[in-house]
Amino acid sequence: MQLPARNTLAVVGAGPIGLEAAAAALDHGLDVHLFEQGEVGSHPLGWGHVRMFTPWRMNLGPHSRTHLEAAGWTAPDLDACPTGAELVGRYLEPLAKLAELKDRIHTHSQVVSIGRHGLLKDDLIGSLERAERPFRLLVRDQGGRENYIHAFAVMDASGVYATPNWAGTGGIPARSEIYLRPQLSYHLDDVLGPRREVYAGHRTMVIGGGPTAATTVAALAKLADEVPGTAVAWVTHTPAASLYAAKDDPLPERRALYEKARGFLAGAHPAVTHVGGAEVEGFEFNSATHRYRVQLAVGDQPRVEEVDLVIVNTGYGADDSLYRELQVHECFATRAPMKLATALLGAAAGDCLTTPVFGADVLANPEPRFYVLGHKSYGRNPDFLLETGYRQVEDVVSLLAKESRARVPA
Ligand SMILES: Cc1cc2nc3c(=O)[nH]c(=O)nc-3n(C[C@H](O)[C@H](O)[C@H](O)COP(=O)(O)OP(=O)(O)OC[C@H]3O[C@@H](n4cnc5c(N)ncnc54)[C@H](O)[C@@H]3O)c2cc1C
Structure with missing residues (x-):
C-alpha cells in the first residue's frame, strides 16, 4: 500500500x-x-x-x-x-x-x-x-x-x-421499548410545525427531565392552547422540587425555558400533568386503539398511564x-x-x-x-x-x- x-x-x-x-x-x-x-x-x-x-x-x-x-x-x-x-x-x-x-x-x-x-x-x-x-x-x-x-x-x-438514551430504569430499555422504538419519538419533534397534525388533539407522554424534554413540553402546551384535547403527561425520574432550579442564569433563553418548566411542574398549565420520581418499567401498544399503556413505578407504587404518543427525551x-x-x-x-x-x-x-x-x-x-x-x-x-x-x-x-x-x- x-x-x-x-x-x-x-x-x-x-x-x-x-x-x-x-x-x-x-x-x-x-x-x-x-x-x-x-x-x-x-x-x-x-x-x-x-x-x-x-x-x-x-x-x-x-x-x-x-x-x-x-x-x-x-x-x-x-x-x-x-x-x-x-x-x-x-x-x-x-x-x-x-x-x-x-x-x-x-x-x-x-x-x-x-x-x-x-x-x-x-x-x-x-x-x-x-x-x-x-x-x-x-x-x-x-x-x-x-x-x-x-x-x-x-x-x-x-x-x-x-444515539438517544433509553427510557427504562437504569438507562436500559424498558420492557418492549426495543420492539416499539421505531414508533416512539426520541428527538425534538417539531410539534408546532410539520408534526403538528400528529400531536394535535392527542395525549402525549414526554419522558425526561432536561432542557430537551422541557422544550418539547413547552411546545406541546402551546399546541394545547391552540387545539382542544391536546394534553401532556410529563414523566421525570427526578421529583419536581429538584428540577430546573432557579438561578441567576446569564443566558436569557435558558432562563425563560426553565421558568416555564417550573410553572408546568407546579401545575400552572391545565393540559400538563407531571408524574415525578417515576421509573419507566414498560410499554404496551394496543394496535386496536392505537394507544400505549405505559407502566411506571412511582416510589413503591405501580402506576399505568394511557397515552396516544410517547416522546422519549432522556438525553x-x-x-x-x-x-x-x-x-x-x-x-x-x-x-x-x-x-x-x-x-x-x-x-x-x-x-x-x-x-x-x-x-x-x-x-x-x-x-x-x-x-x-x-x-x-x-x-x-x-x-x-x-x-x-x-x-x-x-x-x-x-x-x-x-x-x-x-x-x-x-
Ligand atoms: C437541542 C439542542 C440544543 C443545543 N443548544 C446549544 C446551545 O445553545 N449552545 C451550545 O453551545 N450548544 C448547544 N447544543 C450542544 C451542541 O453544541 C450541539 O449538539 C452541536 O450540534 C454539537 O456539534 P458537533 O459538531 O460536536 O456535533 P453535531 O452537530 O452533532 O454533528 C455531528 C455530525 O456527524 C455526522 N455523523 C455522525 N456519525 C457519522 C458517521 N459515522 N460518519 C460520518 N458522519 C457522521 C452527523 O450526521 C452530524 O452531521 C445543543 C444541542 C441540542 C441537541
Missing part, C-alpha cells in the same frame, strides 16, 4: 466542530478531508426549530469565521440566538461551500469503522509505534459502495444526537462502535475518552458556562493521533458548548500540525 502523506487528517462529521476542524486544519497546513454521513449540519437541522441558548458570538468558530469573512460573508447579529436551522443556513452551509473547503467535504459518506492499517486493537499496546501505521477508515457512500480512506490523524466529531450518548478497534480508553461512567471525562468529573462545575476547557494533552487517547472532539467528547455529560469545542479544535490541530512538521524531512 502506498502510504498517505504524514500531514493527512480525516475528520468525521460536518457539524460545527468538524467544520471548524477542517478550516483550522487548512490554516495549519494539514491535508484534511471530512466525511459526513448526511448533509452538512444534519444534527442541528434535526432540531432546526429550536432556538439555541447561546448567541451567535458564542456559536461561531474563529477559523470558520475568518474563512467566511474573507469570502465576503457578514456575521449575523452577534447577540441574537439562532435556531438550529439558522445555525446551518446562515453559517455551516456557506462555510462548507467555500472554494477552499468544498472539495474536502464529502457528504453522504458514512464512516462505518476506523482501524489502523495492519494493526489489531491489542497490537503494540499503548505504544507510540502505532503512529507509524496510517488509520484506515471504511467509508460508505449513498449508493452503499464502500471504500477505504487512509490518514495519519483522525478526529471523530460525529456528535451524539443520533443522548456517544456511540463508540466507530473506534472499537482502536486503543481508546473510555470512562466507565460517561463513555467519554477517559482523561477528559476524569477532568470534567474533577471540575464538578455543574454548568456548561463554568466548565473549564481542557487541552490536547487531556483529549489524547492511548491511540496516538486519534481524537474525539465536540459534543461526542463529553459522552453523557450534557455540559458541552460549541465554544468549548472550538477551543478543543485549536489545541488539537496545532499539536497535529506541529507533530507533522517534526516528521517531514527538511
Whole structure:
C-alpha cells in the first residue's frame, strides 16, 4: 500500500466542530478531508426549530469565521440566538461551500469503522509505534459502495444526537421499548410545525427531565392552547422540587425555558400533568386503539398511564462502535475518552458556562493521533458548548500540525 502523506487528517462529521476542524486544519497546513454521513449540519437541522441558548458570538468558530469573512460573508447579529436551522443556513452551509473547503467535504459518506492499517486493537499496546501505521477508515457512500480512506490523524466529531438514551430504569430499555422504538419519538419533534397534525388533539407522554424534554413540553402546551384535547403527561425520574432550579442564569433563553418548566411542574398549565420520581418499567401498544399503556413505578407504587404518543427525551450518548478497534480508553461512567471525562468529573462545575476547557494533552487517547472532539467528547455529560469545542479544535490541530512538521524531512 502506498502510504498517505504524514500531514493527512480525516475528520468525521460536518457539524460545527468538524467544520471548524477542517478550516483550522487548512490554516495549519494539514491535508484534511471530512466525511459526513448526511448533509452538512444534519444534527442541528434535526432540531432546526429550536432556538439555541447561546448567541451567535458564542456559536461561531474563529477559523470558520475568518474563512467566511474573507469570502465576503457578514456575521449575523452577534447577540441574537439562532435556531438550529439558522445555525446551518446562515453559517455551516456557506462555510462548507467555500472554494477552499468544498472539495474536502464529502457528504453522504458514512464512516462505518476506523482501524489502523495492519494493526489489531491489542497490537503494540499503548505504544507510540502505532503512529507509524496510517488509520484506515471504511467509508460508505449513498449508493452503499464502500471504500477505504487512509490518514495519519483522525478526529471523530460525529456528535451524539443520533444515539438517544433509553427510557427504562437504569438507562436500559424498558420492557418492549426495543420492539416499539421505531414508533416512539426520541428527538425534538417539531410539534408546532410539520408534526403538528400528529400531536394535535392527542395525549402525549414526554419522558425526561432536561432542557430537551422541557422544550418539547413547552411546545406541546402551546399546541394545547391552540387545539382542544391536546394534553401532556410529563414523566421525570427526578421529583419536581429538584428540577430546573432557579438561578441567576446569564443566558436569557435558558432562563425563560426553565421558568416555564417550573410553572408546568407546579401545575400552572391545565393540559400538563407531571408524574415525578417515576421509573419507566414498560410499554404496551394496543394496535386496536392505537394507544400505549405505559407502566411506571412511582416510589413503591405501580402506576399505568394511557397515552396516544410517547416522546422519549432522556438525553443522548456517544456511540463508540466507530473506534472499537482502536486503543481508546473510555470512562466507565460517561463513555467519554477517559482523561477528559476524569477532568470534567474533577471540575464538578455543574454548568456548561463554568466548565473549564481542557487541552490536547487531556483529549489524547492511548491511540496516538486519534481524537474525539465536540459534543461526542463529553459522552453523557450534557455540559458541552460549541465554544468549548472550538477551543478543543485549536489545541488539537496545532499539536497535529506541529507533530507533522517534526516528521517531514527538511
Ligand atoms: C437541542 C439542542 C440544543 C443545543 N443548544 C446549544 C446551545 O445553545 N449552545 C451550545 O453551545 N450548544 C448547544 N447544543 C450542544 C451542541 O453544541 C450541539 O449538539 C452541536 O450540534 C454539537 O456539534 P458537533 O459538531 O460536536 O456535533 P453535531 O452537530 O452533532 O454533528 C455531528 C455530525 O456527524 C455526522 N455523523 C455522525 N456519525 C457519522 C458517521 N459515522 N460518519 C460520518 N458522519 C457522521 C452527523 O450526521 C452530524 O452531521 C445543543 C444541542 C441540542 C441537541
